[in-house]
Amino acid sequence: xxxxxxxxxxxxxxxxxxxxxxxxxxxxxxxxxxxxxxxxxxxxxxxxxxxxxxxxxxxxxxxxxxxxxxxxxxxxxxxxxxxxxxxxxxxxxxxxxxxxxxxxxxxxxxxxxxxxxxxxxxxxxxxxxxxxxxxxxxxxxxxxxxxxxxxxxxxxxxxxxxxxxxxxxxxxxxxxxxxxxxxxxxxxxxxxxxxxxxxxxxxxxxxxxxxxxxxxxxxxxxxxxxxxxxxxxxxxxxxxxxxxxxxxxxxxxxxxxxxxxxxxxxxxxxxxxxxxxxxxxxxxxxxxxxxxxxxxxxxxxxxxxxxxxxxxxxxxxxxxxxxxxxxxxxxxxxxxxxxxxxxxxxxxxxxxxxxxxxxxxxxxxxxxxxxxxxxxxxxxxxxxxxxxxxxxxxxxx
Amino acid sequence: xxxxxxxxxxxxxxxxxxxxxxxxxxxxxxxxxxxxxxxxxxxxxxxxxxxxxxxxxxxxxxxxxxxxxxxxxxxxxxxxxxxxxxxxxxxxxxxxxxxxxxxxxxxxxxxxxxxxxxxxxxxxxxxxxxxxxxxxxxxxxxxxxxxxxxxxxxxxxxxxxxxxxxxxxxxxxxxxxxxxxxxxxxxxxxxxxxxxxxxxxxxxxxxxxxxxxxxxxxxxxxxxxxxxxxxxxxxxxxxxxxxxxxxxxxxxxxxxxxxxxxxxxxxxxxxxxxxxxxxxxxxxxxxxxxxxxxxxxxxxxxxxxxxxxxxxxxxxxxxxxxxxxxxxxxxxxxxxxxxxxxxxxxxxxxxxxxxxxxxxxxxxxxxxxxxxxxxxxxxxxxxxxxxxxxxxxxxxx
Numbered sequence: 001x002x003x004x005x006x007x008x009x010x011x012x013x014x015x016x017x018x019x020x021x022x023x024x025x026x027x028x029x030x031x032x033x034x035x036x037x038x039x040x041x042x043x044x045x046x047x048x049x050x051x052x053x054x055x056x057x058x059x060x061x062x063x064x065x066x067x068x069x070x071x072x073x074x075x076x077x078x079x080x081x082x083x084x085x086x087x088x089x090x091x092x093x094x095x096x097x098x099x100x101x102x103x104x105x106x107x108x109x110x111x112x113x114x115x116x117x118x119x120x121x122x123x124x125x126x127x128x129x130x131x132x133x134x135x136x137x138x139x140x141x142x143x144x145x146x147x148x149x150x151x152x153x154x155x156x157x158x159x160x161x162x163x164x165x166x167x168x169x170x171x172x173x174x175x176x177x178x179x180x181x182x183x184x185x186x187x188x189x190x191x192x193x194x195x196x197x198x199x200x201x202x203x204x205x206x207x208x209x210x211x212x213x214x215x216x217x218x219x220x221x222x223x224x225x226x227x228x229x230x231x232x233x234x235x236x237x238x239x240x241x242x243x244x245x246x247x248x249x250x251x252x253x254x255x256x257x258x259x260x261x262x263x264x265x266x267x268x269x270x271x272x273x274x275x276x277x278x279x280x281x282x283x284x285x286x287x288x289x290x291x292x293x294x295x296x297x298x299x300x301x302x303x304x305x306x307x308x309x310x311x312x313x314x315x316x317x318x319x320x321x322x323x324x325x326x327x328x329x330x331x332x333x334x335x336x337x338x339x340x341x342x343x344x345x346x347x348x349x350x351x352x353x354x355x356x357x358x359x360x361x362x363x364x365x366x367x368x369x370x371x372x373x374x375x376x377x378x379x380x381x382x383x384x385x386x387x388x389x390x391x392x393x394x395x396x397x
Numbered sequence: 398x399x400x401x402x403x404x405x406x407x408x409x410x411x412x413x414x415x416x417x418x419x420x421x422x423x424x425x426x427x428x429x430x431x432x433x434x435x436x437x438x439x440x441x442x443x444x445x446x447x448x449x450x451x452x453x454x455x456x457x458x459x460x461x462x463x464x465x466x467x468x469x470x471x472x473x474x475x476x477x478x479x480x481x482x483x484x485x486x487x488x489x490x491x492x493x494x495x496x497x498x499x500x501x502x503x504x505x506x507x508x509x510x511x512x513x514x515x516x517x518x519x520x521x522x523x524x525x526x527x528x529x530x531x532x533x534x535x536x537x538x539x540x541x542x543x544x545x546x547x548x549x550x551x552x553x554x555x556x557x558x559x560x561x562x563x564x565x566x567x568x569x570x571x572x573x574x575x576x577x578x579x580x581x582x583x584x585x586x587x588x589x590x591x592x593x594x595x596x597x598x599x600x601x602x603x604x605x606x607x608x609x610x611x612x613x614x615x616x617x618x619x620x621x622x623x624x625x626x627x628x629x630x631x632x633x634x635x636x637x638x639x640x641x642x643x644x645x646x647x648x649x650x651x652x653x654x655x656x657x658x659x660x661x662x663x664x665x666x667x668x669x670x671x672x673x674x675x676x677x678x679x680x681x682x683x684x685x686x687x688x689x690x691x692x693x694x695x696x697x698x699x700x701x702x703x704x705x706x707x708x709x710x711x712x713x714x715x716x717x718x719x720x721x722x723x724x725x726x727x728x729x730x731x732x733x734x735x736x737x738x739x740x741x742x743x744x745x746x747x748x749x750x751x752x753x754x755x756x757x758x759x760x761x762x763x764x765x766x767x768x769x770x771x772x773x774x775x776x777x778x779x780x781x782x783x784x785x786x787x788x789x790x791x792x793x794x
Contacts, residue, residue, distance in 0.1 A: 007652075008511055011514075055448060102663075108662075115405060138662055244668055261412055262535070265528075265531045266506050267498075268528070271640065
């Protein structure tokens with residue numbers, strides 16, 4: 001008979017359970033004001049444009065749009081991404097260096113798959129993106145976290161970590177990060193890039209939120225500073241729709257063959273009809289106008305959240321003030337576990353994600369992720385007021 | 398600087414290059430009659446029905462159809478698959494035991510990911526499905542091939558292999574296999590199941606072509622014989638459209654949690670809009686009528702191929718006579734490398750896939766895969782006539 005103990009591969013032993021999934025289960029009730037989600041605001045999805053694009057694709061391409069296709073993805077879509085890199089970030093990325101992936105989540109899986117042996121050092125910022133921690137954990141690296149501060153990576157700690165561990169790759173979301181909303185400042189990027197320049201480490205720059213900027217200075221990509229050693233991950237989930245699962249990976253030449261092999265083994269190719277519909281949308285609608293609408297709504301909601309926090313939270317709770325994206329980060333005075341605050345909050349029908357799962361050591365964190373993309377301004381004011389009451393009571397200010 | 402030699406993970410060392418891709422590149426010219434492809438016939442795609450379903454989904458569900466969704470997949474679609482198992486194969490598979498995957502290719506990746514450690518024995522039939530060999534190779538198993546004969550697996554060789562290597566899993570496509578078109582007969586399945594019953598091995602039964610039967614007796618699934626140790630892989634690519642990349646994995650309870658974790662890490666979930674469109678199609682159109690159309694066309698084309706082979710091929714070339722699917726297998730007299738035949742054939746503008754990539758040892762095979770789903774009856778007669786001339790010359794009959 002099958003031996004239960006030996007059934008699974010070793011790589012399944014270290015994968016963190018999705019704590020957020022468990023949290024979200026407790027927050028589905030309609031009375032709960034939830035800052036726990038991580039979804040784009042569905043009110044902004046371009047439903048009619050998707051409808052027109054789907055019909056347009058089937059009328060124009062018919063069976064071709066429904067057949068098997070190349071593993072690298074639709075070439076015109078890769079061209080569009082290449083042109084977008086040029087127009088938005090002055091980056092010179094050839095379409096041949098882009099593979100369409102089934103969400104940027106797949107990009108995380110592919111890059112770890114082709115690069116990471118068990119025990120290899122893998123650097124990442126902390127707090128870090130949970131989806132990346134989960135994807136990477138399957139390949140059993142030794143995680144080498146570097147603290148993320150309100151203006152970016154801890155440069156000294158980064159230099160020490162690269163020097164000591166020589167990680168094969170380092171993962172970062174430098175703009176409007178999930179979970180923190182923090183961006184690396186341009187000055188921080190300069191210093192960070194200088195540290196990487198003297199290392200053997202490949203930098204994975206994940207940028208799902210970069211286009212959702214509503215204030216502050218433009219930030220230059222690490223790929224502009226370190227073109228030969230930066231792998232870019234991108235996504236249409238936050239600027240178009242997430243349900244299509246279309247992202248991409250852009251990498252230096254020497255990685256492309258192995259990435260293509262891994263992509264083909266993973267799912268042959270990304271949904272081709274969806275790629276065609278997306279391209280049709282990009283060619284016939286204005287995604288810039290659409291992004292402007294998203295920015296305006298998220299900007300107002302973020303503004304409502306920071307204003308409410310200023311009124312309601314004790315001064316000892318420090319918060320990020322993001323210039324874009326969907327999240328804001330609150331740091332509680334030392335020793336106050338965010339899980340305790342969560343337990344009190346859920347009794348008052350307000351939810352957030354305690355910081356615990358965003359640290360690879362699974363610590364009892366004193367940090368909170370607050371999502372502002374999916375709650376309207378009145379809900380934000382009310383929810384933050386309830387949280388403020390709980391925090392004032394707990395902290396005693 | 399980066400060290401090129403140490404750049405990639407060890408798992409990338411053993412992945413076979415897609416030989417078929419290279420072959421297909423040589424056969425894109427319109428003058429070539431190609432039996433080398435592996436595509437469903439695009440003339441049969443239900444374009445108008447997809448169009449109606451896409452519009453219907455957006456009108457009925459709007460933003461919901463475009464948002465992030467659960468990793469396991471759309472529950473009603475999993476219910477449909479569960480009911481289909483019951484109605485078509487008298488199998489009792491609960492929807493909770495089904496995960497929607499990004500094509501059945503992803504199912505191959507997930508099952509190997511959660512089960513296979515480097516060096517673990519993994520059994521498979523030989524010739525075997527190339528996509529599976531590629532997906533599995535990334536996890537560096539020791540492949541333990543078992544010969545596939547015209548009526549199914551070599552039972553003696555299977556018993557010896559299970560006894561000697563105790564493989565963690567064994568992979569098979571028992572109905573209308575790719576590449577051979579061979580099915581395990583019911584008698585063969587009885588004997589094979591008996592061998593597995595006395596082993597610790599999990600059976601992976603991949604069945605993308607099972608519904609495309611145009612003659613012969615119904616074959617009972619291994620899952621009916623070995624419900625506790627069979628993992629089923631399925632696909633809508635051959636009965637609906639491949640471009641949607643929708644497949645599924647159906648597994649015993651004890652595998653579901655790890656499969657779900659691996660699925661979430663791989664791409665969060667499969668394109669949700671496409672799942673909704675497919676479900677809408679299944680609810681508003683008759684897929685049974687559609688499958689009947691596919692069967693009729695493929696049956697005629699297979700008939701044309703077997704008739705032409707009887708006329709044109711030397712008697713010493715033995716061929717399978719599939720009751721379904723898309724492929725037919727030709728076994729040349731010993732010592733004649735199919736690659737030589739391929740080189741001669743391509744000069745005459747006819748193509749097929751030499752058997753080499755379907756064996757894990759990469760041998761110079763004396764076997765040929767002939768696809769009949771994408772060439773019409775006249776093209777089949779002409780292409781087989783050209784191949785017959787080449788074979789008669791080479792074999793000297």
